[in-house]
Amino acid sequence: MQLKDRNYQIQGVDVLAIAEEFGLPAYVYDADKIIEKIGLLRSSxxxxxxxxxxxxxxxxxxxxxxxxxxxxxxxxxxxxxxxxxxxxxxxxxxxxxxxxxxxxxxxxxxxxxxxxxxxxxxxxxxxxxxxxxxxxxxxxxxxxxxxxxxxxxxxxxxxxxxxxxxxxxxxxxxxxxxxxxxxxxxxxxxxxxxxxxxxxxxxxxxxxxxxxxxxxxxxxxxxxxxxxxxxxxxxxxxxxxxxxxxxxxxxxxxxxxxxxxxxxxxxxxGKFLVSECGHLLVRTNIVKENPTRTFVAIDSGLNHLIRPMMYDAYHDIKNVSNPLGNEKTYTVVGYICETDTFATDRPLPDVRPGDVLSFENAGAYGFSMSSNYNARLRPAEVLVYDGNPYLIRQRETFEDLMRGQVDVPILNSEIIEQQV
The missing domain is CATH 3.20.20.10 (Alanine racemase)
Structure with a gap:
């Protein structure tokens, strides 16, 4: 991802425009980066x-x-x-x-x-x-x-x-x-x-x-x-x-x-070909200042990117909305009901509610290891190919969560009163 005229771009496409068109959170993949890695391997x-x-x-x-x-x-x-x-x-x-x-x-x-x-x-x-x-x-x-x-x-x-x-x-x-x-x-x-x-x-x-x-x-x-x-x-x-x-x-x-x-x-x-092509775009929900540290809470969690919690993996984080803001120190966390810390005491340009952040190197073992934990929906996937973004996976819906579950009629009866 390149910084050009203060806007992050993938193949000349403004990342904020991708966020606006396809919604957040979303995985965005750069086809050119994959092709570059294939070429490097072949030529070596x-x-x-x-x-x-x-x-x-x-x-x-x-x-x-x-x-x-x-x-x-x-x-x-x-x-x-x-x-x-x-x-x-x-x-x-x-x-x-x-x-x-x-x-x-x-x-x-x-x-x-x-x-x-x-x-x-x-x-x-x-x-x-x-x-x-x-x-x-x-x-x-x-x-x-x-x-x-x-x-x-x-x-x-x-x-x-x-x-x-x-x-x-x-x-x-x-x-x-x-x-x-x-x-x-x-x-x-x-x-x-x-x-x-x-x-x-x-x-x-x-x-x-x-x-x-x-x-x-x-x-x-x-x-x-x-x-x-x-x-x-x-x-x-x-x-x-x-x-x-x-x-x-x-x-x-x-x-x-x-x-x-x-x-x-x-x-x-696997990782060599697709890791660097991937960006997980998320939105900041709140910025929470505690006595010991300042938390940035986003609309994603370990259900979308488990690597930091599973492997202590490091992912660079970009503030796409405010790349030139004054640098501050934040701990970036998700919305899951247990510890899902993406980064601890990470210096980032000033983060405000609503800002779009990008987790870099998220192409490998990001979406493929995602889940519906906490009944959360998995994100959309977008491929930027030949300078144009294409939706390659729709964002999940509540109906997707319920698909496959079977209604057992006997459980639809009235509440059974408990004898005390």
């Missing part, structure tokens, strides 16, 4: 057969999925419903990686019937797939490399105690099951978490997968997942994608030569 990996699989869990709106497909990006899903959304957006089933974690076998069967690329992350699932399909269904195997790097422990997935993947220490057991059922292993997968600052975690993971690859002569791809760190505030250290691309490309090329043929190199970025 040279001399390899790169495939980008968008991790749809970060932001699953069908219009965003269509934008990804339009840009030649494929898809990574963690549920069959995500995959179905992808197919509605135009993806072919074979373009969708399906990486479940502990789901029912019925969902696995459904994924196979749809034609998704199945990624197996447990020995029991590997055994079941072998018993059920033998070598008829090409699979990928998700490995837990026992690499503890990255950010918040809640999003670290490659350490020894993580629920994700099959432990590299179980390599003999994996091979035994594959050989027992003559299974077809098309790929090896690793995803060790998020917020990696440099290439080291990927290179360490590469060593694990490249060594394991000797067990499987018919591989088509190696999948490194993702975990690229993005900046949430000025001065944040980010993943150097150019450096990462150069080092991983060189390592992968050397591996392919040793393996005997060229494989595809897959990455599954």
């Amino acid at each position: 990996f040279t001399g390899v057969n790169l495939k980008i699989k968008y991790a749809a869990k970060a932001l699953t709106n069908v219009s965003i999925l269509k934008l990804m497909r339009q840009q030649g990006v494929e898809m990574d899903s963690v549920s069959v419903n995500e995959a179905r959304m992808g197919m509605l957006a135009g993806f072919e089933p074979g373009q969708i990686m399906f990486t479940p974690s502990g789901v029912a076998f019925d969902e696995i069967r459904e994924a196979v019937d749809l034609g998704l690329q199945l990624n197996v992350d447990s020995l029991p699932l590997l055994e079941w797939v072998g018993q059920t399909y033998g070598g008829a269904v090409p699979i990928s195997i998700r490995i837990n490399p026992h690499i503890a790097e990255g950010g918040n422990i809640k999003i670290s997935t490659g350490h020894a105690d993580s629920k994700f993947g099959i432990s590299i220490l179980q390599r003999p057991e994996i091979r035994a099951v594959v050989e027992k059922y003559h299974m077809s292993v098309a790929g090896l997968h690793i995803h060790t978490g998020s917020d990696f600052k440099n290439a080291n975690a990927f290179l360490r993971g590469a060593e694990v997968l490249f060594e394991l690859a000797s067990d499987y002569p018919d591989l088509k791809f190696i999948d490194f997942g993702s975990g690229f760190k993005v900046a949430y505030k000025a001065g944040d250290h980010i993943t150097d994608i150019v450096d990462l691309g150069r080092k991983v490309s060189e390592t992968f090329q050397a591996f392919c030569q040793q393996y005997g043929r060229e494989l595809e190199l897959w990455f599954e970025p």
